[in-house]
Amino acid sequence: MADINELLGSSFVRVKLVAFVHFFFITNAMLGTWGHGAYEFYNFLFMIAMFWTIHCKESIEAAQVALVINVSSIFFDLINIIVYFDFMNGWAVAFSIINLVLRPITVxxxxxxxxxRGGSLQTGSVFPTTQQRTYQDIDRPTQPTPTNSQPGPNVASIF
Known part of the structure; x- marks a missing residue:
């Protein structure tokens, strides 16, 4: 049991496991007849966010976007399963329900x-912006002024 906790403690394995599990269940759930594109759309966005999270190993925003989409997908899965239950075959229903049950664990x-990765959700805000960031003007880099140079001609007085 300690090996599983150690594996899930590793961010390299944790994110890939979440992406693989959802990829497996989403693709099997899409084998049914849904009749609309909503299920495919938000799950496609979730998979893109997961691949972004895997690719950018230090990005807080990538993990945050994947987390927000996964949380909102719980609600969307419930709506889709309830509304389109009669139109789906048993295979799609089974895998979409299993995917829904696994979503809180992956959240x-x-x-x-x-x-x-260093992110924290502050109370009252999904996207915290209370941290002041410094601004660096890259268009006008600051150059040190020489201390022993003579002042040049006044160009403004020519005009």
Whole structure:
């Protein structure tokens, strides 16, 4: 049991496990007849966010976007399963329900990943912006002024 906790403690394994599990269940759930594109759309966005999270190992925003999409997908999955239950075959229903049941577990894993990357959700805000960032003007780099040079001609007095 300690080996599983150690593996899930590693962000490298944790994010890839979440992406693989959802990829497996989403693709099997899409084998059914849905009749619309909503399920495919938000799950496609979730998979893109997961690949972004895997690619950018230090990005807080990537983990945050994947977390927000995964949390909102719980609600969307419930709506889709309830509304389109009669139109789906048993295979699609089974895998979409299993995917829905696994979402709270993967939300916890993504939240752990978000925290391990340095992110924190502050109360009252999904996207915290209270931290003041410094601005660097790259168009006009500052140059040190020489201390022992003679002042040049006044160009403004020519005009």
């Amino acid at each position: 916890i894993l993504l939240y752990r990943e978000f925290n391990s």
